[in-house]
Amino acid sequence: MRIDYHMHFEYGSYDLEWVQGFFDHARQRGIDEIGITEHSHGFREFKDLYQDELILGESLVGRYQRQWLAKGKFRHTLEEYLEFMALLKKKGYPVKTGIEVCNFRDQNRVREILDRHRFDYIIGSVHFLNGWGYDFAEIKQVWDDYPLRDIYEWYTQAIVDLCRSAAYDILGHPFNLRLFRNFPDFDVAPLLDRAAAALQEAGMAIDVNTGTLYRYPVREISPYPLFMEAAKRCGLPIILSSDAHRPEDCGRFIDQAEEYVKQFGYEEVLVFTDRQAVPHRIG
Numbered sequence: 001m002r003i004d005y006h007m008h009f010e011y012g013s014y015d016l017e018w019v020q021g022f023f024d025h026a027r028q029r030g031i032d033e034i035g036i037t038e039h040s041h042g043f044r045e046f047k048d049l050y051q052d053e054l055i056l057g058e059s060l061v062g063r064y065q066r067q068w069l070a071k072g073k074f075r076h077t078l079e080e081y082l083e084f085m086a087l088l089k090k091k092g093y094p095v096k097t098g099i100e101v102c103n104f105r106d107q108n109r110v111r112e113i114l115d116r117h118r119f120d121y122i123i124g125s126v127h128f129l130n131g132w133g134y135d136f137a138e139i140k141q142v143w144d145d146y147p148l149r150d151i152y153e154w155y156t157q158a159i160v161d162l163c164r165s166a167a168y169d170i171l172g173h174p175f176n177l178r179l180f181r182n183f184p185d186f187d188v189a190p191l192l193d194r195a196a197a198a199l200q201e202a203g204m205a206i207d208v209n210t211g212t213l214y215r216y217p218v219r220e221i222s223p224y225p226l227f228m229e230a231a232k233r234c235g236l237p238i239i240l241s242s243d244a245h246r247p248e249d250c251g252r253f254i255d256q257a258e259e260y261v262k263q264f265g266y267e268e269v270l271v272f273t274d275r276q277a278v279p280h281r282i283g
Contacts, residue, residue, distance in 0.1 A: 001032050001269065001282070002031050002032050002240075002258070003033050003240055004031050004033075004035070004240065004242050004251050005033075005035035005037070005096070005239040005240065006035065006037050006100065006241030006243050007022065007036060007244040007249075007250060010038055010042050014076070020247075023250075025249075026250050026251050030255075033094045033271065034251075035097075035239075036096070037172075038100065039100050040099065040100065040102055041069075041073045042073065043074060043077060043078050043081065044074045044076070044077055045077065046113065047073075049106060052104075052106065053131060054069070060139060060141075060142065065133060078117050079117075082097065082118070096121065098123060099114075101122065103128060103161065107167060110165070110167055111167050114167060119275065123168065123169070123170045123172045123207060124165075124167065124168035124172065125171070126155055129155060134151070134155075135176065135179060137180070140180050143182055148182055148184055148185075151182075152184060152191055156194055156195050159174070160194065160198045164202070166202065168202075169205060169272065169277070170205045170207050170239055172207045173207055173209040173212065174207065174223040175192070175195075175227045176209070176212050176222040178220065178222075179216040179217070181218050192226055193233075196236060200234040204236070205239055206223065206231055206236050207239055208222070208239065208240050208261055209222045209242075210252060210254065211241075211243025211244075214249070232264045232265055237269075237277070238261060238269055238270065239270055240254055240258065258282050266282070269282055
């Protein structure tokens with residue numbers, strides 16, 4: 001079975017005309033089922049969490065992140081999203097309903113929000129390190145302000161914290177810290193092993209994501225090979241995804257991702273329904 005389980009409708013609106021393109025491109029690329037994982041910043045229920053989480057002062061980071069929050073965020077409620085997804089399913093579209101939630105410090109509040117709604121699966125993704133959105137290309141110079149070893153340690157601890165929350169089924173785009181080609185010159189193996197062990201204990205899968213292959217300077221699939229090896233040693237299951245934000249990117253490089261994971265001995269992907277996972281043979 002060929003899946004693409006991490007993508008977003010948010011650049012358009014919840015109407016059939018906009019989303020049809022995702023399904024058209026999925027069909028052209030031989031995708032059997034797609035999963036929509038709207039960002040938590042699309043929903044009003046999460047607004048206070050972002051206000052509390054992010055640096056929003058007068059620093060370079062704070063000014064940029066204030067502008068980011070003011071652009072098209074929190075447009076919908078979770079109920080509006082879920083109603084639209086239910087309509088797609090009723091019409092027979094091969095789709096699953098997910099959500100991608102940021103690594104907020106207040107995971108109790110996150111659980112309160114998520115527990116009120118039904119999803120097929122929930123992705124937790126590390127997007128912030130101490131209130132800084134490290135993947136913002138517009139302020140990527142901030143990387144130079146911190147030792148790279150510290151950044152990797154912060155990131156690993158954020159994964160551990162997500163795992164401990166017991167709120168998630170999948171870790172999104174693991175170790176995409178390489179997206180701007182900031183490659184460590186130190187031994188990262190202990191950090192990779194620590195993250196993989198935490199995911200194993202939490203019973204979580206990992207998202208093998210082609211978004212960093214076509215959207216960022218690193219031009220590689222995430223997670224990169226060293227973490228894929230750690231994941232395989234811990235027996236972590238996988239999903240495959242394009243991280244598409246536009247219809248034409250749905251299914252992009254999924255065939256390449258399939259060949260990539262087979263190099264590490266993976267032969268199955270997880271297919272989710274109502275937060276229950278069933279392994280299916282790749283392809």
